[in-house]
Amino acid sequence: MMHTVKLKSGKYSFQADAYESILDAAIRAGVPLNYGCSNGNCGLCKANIVSGPTAQIRTHDFVIRDADKIQGYALMCSTSCQGDVVIDADVVTSVSDIPVQKLRIKVRKIDRVSDDLAIITMQVPRTVRLRFIAGQYVRIYDDQQRSHEYAIASCPCDEKRIEFHVRKLENDAFSSLVFNHLSIGDWLNIQGPYGDFVIDDTKDSPIVMIAFDTGFAAIKSLLEHVTAQDKDRPIYLYWLACGVEGLYLDNLCRSWDDALDEMHYIPLHMSRNINEILDSQYEGMCAIEDNLSSSLHYIEQVKNAEVFVVSPDPVAKLVQQLLIEKGFLATQIHHEVIRGNPNLKCIHSSA
Ligand code: FES
Numbered sequence: 374m375m376h377t378v379k380l381k382s383g384k385y386s387f388q389a390d391a392y393e394s395i396l397d398a399a400i401r402a403g404v405p406l407n408y409g410c411s412n413g414n415c416g417l418c419k420a421n422i423v424s425g426p427t428a429q430i431r432t433h434d435f436v437i438r439d440a441d442k443i444q445g446y447a448l449m450c451s452t453s454c455q456g457d458v459v460i461d462a463d464v465v466t467s468v469s470d471i472p473v474q475k476l477r478i479k480v481r482k483i484d485r486v487s488d489d490l491a492i493i494t495m496q497v498p499r500t501v502r503l504r505f506i507a508g509q510y511v512r513i514y515d516d517q518q519r520s521h522e523y524a525i526a527s528c529p530c531d532e533k534r535i536e537f538h539v540r541k542l543e544n545d546a547f548s549s550l551v552f553n554h555l556s557i558g559d560w561l562n563i564q565g566p567y568g569d570f571v572i573d574d575t576k577d578s579p580i581v582m583i584a585f586d587t588g589f590a591a592i593k594s595l596l597e598h599v600t601a602q603d604k605d606r607p608i609y610l611y612w613l614a615c616g617v618e619g620l621y622l623d624n625l626c627r628s629w630d631d632a633l634d635e636m637h638y639i640p641l642h643m644s645r646n647i648n649e650i651l652d653s654q655y656e657g658m659c660a661i662e663d664n665l666s667s668s669l670h671y672i673e674q675v676k677n678a679e680v681f682v683v684s685p686d687p688v689a690k691l692v693q694q695l696l697i698e699k700g701f702l703a704t705q706i707h708h709e710v711i712r713g714n715p716n717l718k719c720i721h722s723s724a
Contacts, residue, residue: 376454380404381423381461384575389454394430395420396449403507403530403601405574407463407470411450411502418449418462425458468569471504478503478535480559483551487618489541490587491551492526494534495561502532503563507572507598508591508681510712511565513537513547516554518562521547522712524683525566526590528597535563538590538621540714547713570681570709572599579607579678583692585661586614588683588711589622595681596629605635609672613641613664613684639668662691669695680706 378395379386389398396418399406409415413433422445433451449462465471482494497503505511507529512520527536542548572580572595580599584592589612599606610629614620620640630638641664645657672678680696682689689708696706 376425377457378454379457379459380464381421381459382464385464391428391453391455392430393453394450395427395452395454395458395460399449400532401530401601402603403528403574403598405465405506405529406449407465408450408504412500413448413451416448419446420449420460420462421445422447422452423459423461426455427452427458428455465506468506468509468566468571471506471509471566473565473567474503475562475564476501476503477560477562480555480557480561481534483555483557486621490618490621491539491541492621493537493539493551493555494527495537495563497533497535499533503535503566504532505529505566507594508570508709509566509568509594510591511535511563511567514562514564515547515550517546519546520564522567523547524588524591524594524709524712526593528594528601530598530601536590536593538587538713540587542714542716545715568709570683570707571595572679572681574602576679577604577606579609579672579675581609581611581672581675581678581680583611583665583680583682583684584613585684585688586619586711587714588709589614591683591709591712592681593622600629600633600636607635607637607675607678608633609637609639609675609678611639611641611665611668613643613661613688615643615645619643637671639671641665641668658687658691661688662695665692666695669699673699676700678705681709682706683709683711685711 374391375388378389385404387402387404409417416435430453431451478495481496484492510522510524514520523537526538539551541552582592626638629636643660682692693706
């Protein structure tokens with residue numbers, strides 16, 4: 374049976390089953406409760422039960438002092454709610470609240486969604502979790518222990534499953550590993566999370582997301598996080614891609630557009646493939662500008678939106694220029710470079 378858990382601060386509430394920990398329910402709902410081990414050892418999830426019935430659902434090694442127990446303190450990773458409850462709990466408010474972790478994760482699935490794009494799904498061991506905020510990235514270590522930065526494409530609400538989007542590249546050690554050698558069941562070392570390309574959950578303003586090519590990975594994580602929170606924030610998703618297979622998860626985006634009232638998906642498909650864009654430089658940027666300037670009118674009604682752009686720097690500058698011309702402020706626009714594809718840094722600006 375589901376119950377409502379409210380935070381005393383009034384900023385968050387979520388549904389929790391009587392048989393799961395309050396922490397598990399919070400993670401699933403995208404509510405950033407503070408925690409560490411998630412199995413009763415560290416005490417970081419200790420919170421005060423302000424009101425409502427709860428039950429301890431497993432023993433834990435962390436010792437809560439008797440005086441704290443009397444005042445209603447309990448571990449959220451080891452406690453369930455047995456009715457509607459109010460808790461006074463610490464929440465993560467900044468990327469600096471999340472420690473850098475080192476994990477060994479297992480390849481669970483490799484989807485070759487096109488000739489040159491693979492989506493790899495990794496499994497975190499049963500007893501650990503990767504703590505991160507949507508929009509962050511990790512360093513993945515290859516078999517020579519060289520590190521490669523990749524955005525996490527999955528949602529923190531599903532921390533056991535970590536997803537990466539890998540473009541096939543020449544002379545790139547990790548891309549070569551993924552496309553030539555990596556198999557289901559292999560293990561990889563990762564370290565992270567890093568980066569501050571994250572959404573301020575305390576705001577209710579509309580969100581505009583603009584992804585270029587595999588910059589969609591970080592955007593997908595942000596989008597899944599926002600939808601897990603079930604807040605009805607209007608979302609405008611632009612995906613600018615090259616070649617016929619560039620919108621490699623187009624069906625997923627269209628299904629979100631169909632299912633979510635406040636979601637608007639605007640695919641921007643350029644006829645040139647990524648190599649032609651890279652080779653043509655100036656003409657490539659002109660094609661990008663043409664596509665963007667002819668479609669940004671969709672967001673003229675949401676000038677209070679937060680804008681998240683994952684693209685090469687020149688594309689981000691172009692987006693900023695176009696949005697400022699439409700009345701947006703530079704402070705509303707957040708930019709992240711595309712992780713995992715160093716080639717995209719060499720697109721030149723037409724400005
Ligand atoms: S998260 Fe470590 S004790 Fe609950």
